[in-house]
């Protein structure tokens with residue numbers, strides 16, 4: 184964490200946002216906790232303006248030890264959050280899932296998260312993860328460089344659809360495109376598994392409108408706000424003003440996501456970015472807490 188960043192002062196602002204709306208906390212569906220060595224590698228990527236960033240300068244605001252990052256989220260009043268892990272190659276997902284299960288056991292406010300990759304055995308480890316209590320999955324189509332409609336994944340999508348376990352899927356072509364990013368492949372998956380609870384990360388940036396169309400067509404498709412509407416994203420992938428009214432129509436299926444800790448601005452800016460859309464307090468309450476609380480059955 185840079186010394187210049189005053190996260191104590193920021194916590195006051197984040198809490199004030201919730202108090203004004205009368206919220207008991209925030210539910211953030213897009214938070215990264217991962218094994219330390221993996222997280223360091225991810226940070227190296229951002230520092231090197233690697234392919235994750237699309238060449239954009241990306242200073243990590245919350246570069247700190249795991250315990251400190253947890254303390255920050257709790258000071259912010261984030262009452263439930265994920266631990267998004269994702270493999271970039273075969274034979275990695277099962278190991279990441281083992282780590283994430285242990286993290287969730289020792290972190291009661293973490294929603295037990297798992298991941299998957301198109302590889303032999305994926306159906307069995309996805310089944311094991313669901314049976315051991317995984318509450319959400321992460322799929323990263325850009326980093327994994329795989330086709331989400333790959334036949335190998337089909338039984339796993341089927342299991343997840345049947346169990347009603349949501350999957351946060353980075354499938355839009357922003358901040359950087361991948362070989363298989365974009366709406367078409369995801370649409371193929373949904374055509375086969377219409378009840379699959381996909382949560383499209385980053386609002387599908389920059390293909391916002393195509394992914395909104397998918398959410399309007401499939402009742403179990405949701406969108407997470409991660410980085411969308413921020414000053415940072417507005418520079419390279421602004422949300423089309425004409426599509427704002429469609430966000431009202433999906434008020435119960437937009438979920439707060441932040442990308443903490445890997446964000447190049449303070450956490451509170453994501454909240455301000457949502458507030459300034461002008462969609463109203465009811466919309467904000469749903470997005471920042473109620474929709475996630477309902478989806479994950481939080482009391």
Ligand SMILES: [Zn+2]
Nearest residue numbers: 213215267442
């Ligand atoms: Zn992320």
